[in-house]
Amino acid sequence: METAMYMRREVIGDSKVNVTEQPVDVLPLARAIAEAKNMKDNDEAFMIINLDALYERFKLWKRELPQIEPFYAVKCNSDETMVQALAALGVGFDCASREEIDIVMRMGVAQERIIYANPCKTRSFIAHAEEKGVTMMTFDNAEELEKIAKHHKCPELILRIAVSDPTATCPLNLKFGAEPVKQAPELLKRAADLGIAVIGVSFHVGSGCNDPSAYRVALGHARNLFDLGLGLGHKMEIVDIGGGFPGGEHHTPFEQIAALIRSAVGEFFPEPEVRLIAEPGRFFAARPFTLVANVIAHTAVPAEKITKNACDAAATGHMYYINDGVYGSFNCILFDHAHPTGRPLFDIEGEKYPSTIWGPTCDSLDQIEDKKMMRALDVGDWLIYEVRYICRSIIDRYRTPTIDNRPDDRNLIARSLQDMGAYTCAASTTFNGFQRPTPIYVIGERTWKALGM
Amino acid sequence: MSSSIVLSNNNSNSNSMSMIGQSPPCCSDVPNTPASEEMTRMVKNVVASWEWVPLGKDKVGIIIPADQDHRQVHKSRFVDLLEFCDETMKVKEVIAVFGRADLTVAAGFPRTLRYVGFRVVAPENFPPTLDATTHFAMTYVV
Numbered sequence: 001m002e003t004a005m006y007m008r009r010e011v012i013g014d015s016k017v018n019v020t021e022q023p024v025d026v027l028p029l030a031r032a033i034a035e036a037k038n039m040k041d042n043d044e045a046f047m048i049i050n051l052d053a054l055y056e057r058f059k060l061w062k063r064e065l066p067q068i069e070p071f072y073a074v075k076c077n078s079d080e081t082m083v084q085a086l087a088a089l090g091v092g093f094d095c096a097s098r099e100e101i102d103i104v105m106r107m108g109v110a111q112e113r114i115i116y117a118n119p120c121k122t123r124s125f126i127a128h129a130e131e132k133g134v135t136m137m138t139f140d141n142a143e144e145l146e147k148i149a150k151h152h153k154c155p156e157l158i159l160r161i162a163v164s165d166p167t168a169t170c171p172l173n174l175k176f177g178a179e180p181v182k183q184a185p186e187l188l189k190r191a192a193d194l195g196i197a198v199i200g201v202s203f204h205v206g207s208g209c210n211d212p213s214a215y216r217v218a219l220g221h222a223r224n225l226f227d228l229g230l231g232l233g234h235k236m237e238i239v240d241i242g243g244g245f246p247g248g249e250h251h252t253p254f255e256q257i258a259a260l261i262r263s264a265v266g267e268f269f270p271e272p273e274v275r276l277i278a279e280p281g282r283f284f285a286a287r288p289f290t291l292v293a294n295v296i297a298h299t300a301v302p303a304e305k306i307t308k309n310a311c312d313a314a315a316t317g318h319m320y321y322i323n324d325g326v327y328g329s330f331n332c333i334l335f336d337h338a339h340p341t342g343r344p345l346f347d348i349e350g351e352k353y354p355s356t357i358w359g360p361t362c363d364s365l366d367q368i369e370d371k372k373m374m375r376a377l378d379v380g381d382w383l384i385y386e387v388r389y390i391c392r393s394i395i396d397r398y399r400t401p402t403i404d405n406r407p408d409d410r411n412l413i414a415r416s417l418q419d420m421g422a423y424t425c426a427a428s429t430t431f432n433g434f435q436r437p438t439p440i441y442v443i444g445e446r447t448w449k450a451l452g453m
Numbered sequence: 454m455s456s457s458i459v460l461s462n463n464n465s466n467s468n469s470m471s472m473i474g475q476s477p478p479c480c481s482d483v484p485n486t487p488a489s490e491e492m493t494r495m496v497k498n499v500v501a502s503w504e505w506v507p508l509g510k511d512k513v514g515i516i517i518p519a520d521q522d523h524r525q526v527h528k529s530r531f532v533d534l535l536e537f538c539d540e541t542m543k544v545k546e547v548i549a550v551f552g553r554a555d556l557t558v559a560a561g562f563p564r565t566l567r568y569v570g571f572r573v574v575a576p577e578n579f580p581p582t583l584d585a586t587t588h589f590a591m592t593y594v595v
């Protein structure tokens with residue numbers, strides 16, 4: 001149905017990828033696909049995966065942090081076509097499970113480009129890593145160290161330390177990572193006593209880092225531990241600066257974070273022989289994904305029911321139910337402090353009403369948007385979604401309690417429409433029966449050539 | 454632990470959990486076997502207030518208070534529990550079960566579990582003995 005929109009089709013792995021002559025323009029493409037679906041009475045939600053956007057993120061990384069090798073955090077989004085495109089660009093992979101190791105190796109990625117970084121490693125997972133030839137893995141306590149020594153013949157361990165940015169959108173559990181001043185040196189010594197090779201130090205400042213100075217503090221600790229490890233006979237050669245890099249617009253732009261990291265790396269690790277790696281997830285995965293979902297049910301209600309304001313009792317509000325929700329692509333709402341902001345796919349002028357958007361499950365948690373001002377929709381209409389990571393204070397300001405004092409939601413819709421990929425498909429593609437939106441992969445001719453696939 | 458465990462949204466207990474002896478619309482009895490007793494010991498070894506129930510042939514549910522503080526959970530003991538479920542209980546999935554009352558998914562223990570590899574269970578995929586309207590569940594493939 002959509003072939004007329006594309007120049008030709010290619011294949012990445014098991015997926016068909018639509019190649020366009022010009023760089024991909026997602027909004028008109030989404031509209032064309034929706035119109036084609038309407039002609040066929042097909043109301044299934046679809047996800048446009050724009051590989052041009054993925055390549056742009058890769059180029060941005062290479063421009064800002066050329067000395068740091070990205071190891072994509074597969075848990076963020078395990079879409080196999082995206083993983084294969086990243087593999088073609090030479091990216092390494094941070095895997096947190098057996099399943100993720102298998103996905104990445106099925107894409108032809110060599111085990112040397114994989115780091116196994118689950119914070120809670122069971123014996124069977126360690127044995128699986130050994131069976132697959134994956135040697136690089138993190139550790140942060142003595143029990144884990146001894147378990148790896150027992151169940152893996154030739155591990156190359158990276159000591160994970162706990163240095164977290166407390167202002168990060170999603171700070172990591174401080175239990176994940178050894179305390180860097182007292183506990184971490186003891187672990188290096190214990191590893192030396194056991195004859196286990198430690199090859200580096202890693203940390204993770206937390207997702208959505210707001211205070212990039214956390215990287216500098218962490219790199220300072222890593223330097224100390226590097227020197228200590230070298231003194232104990234470990235062949236220290238890797239510094240893993242973890243993740244936490246924003247996937248879209250953020251309070252602290254990626255460029256600003258990168259500048260601080262470059263400066264801190266130059267200060268603490270000027271030696272060119274030190275291998276610097278990172279574990280970006282949302283940095284790559286957030287932008288390329290755009291969800292388009294269909295309204296499958298609608299109820300008109302007193303606006304008061306939505307705004308919770310008695311003044312709105314006589315006004316009309318609307319509740320819409322769409323065919324994707326928090327147990328599918330909107331999983332990021334539950335865990336990731338994400339606030340997806342949808343809008344009707346087709347621009348039609350009309351009076352705006354307080355509206356609530358629900359997923360399809362009739363579950364009280366399955367709410368996607370609340371107190372949203374939007375024109376009236378019918379069953380069968382389409383909504384297009386991105387994910388915005390914006391200040392809580394801004395969200396609160398826009399969620400004012402009355403109808404009259406609320407700005408147009410479009411003020412919140414930023415330039416890009418492609419921000420729906422972080423911590424979404426990873427949750428929605430596994431064994432739990434979530435219905436995944438139909439994926440539609442698109443790539444511009446120039447990017448296709450750059451991938452060299 | 455031979456009585457049935459009822460998970461209730463209305464319970465004032467912080468973990469939304471009570472134990473009563475009648476057949477509930479939720480979890481079945483914990484069998485009285487040596488492996489079950491050891492499983493109980495392993496669960497209590499992580500956090501004393503945690504409980505567990507079998508959920509069908511190849512799944513176990515770990516019942517965790519909604520307000521569980523991750524700092525009170527010993528990581529190595531938690532990994533020991535996962536290994537016990539894998540190697541001794543021979544289950545395919547470990548399901549973390551929370552009462553919905555007072556549960557904060559994004560800021561609470563569910564978020565910690567996601568980093569370990571647990572994934573959300575959609576209501577339509579809940580084990581039949583567990584009430585999806587009053588509980589939140591995450592599953593881990595061992």
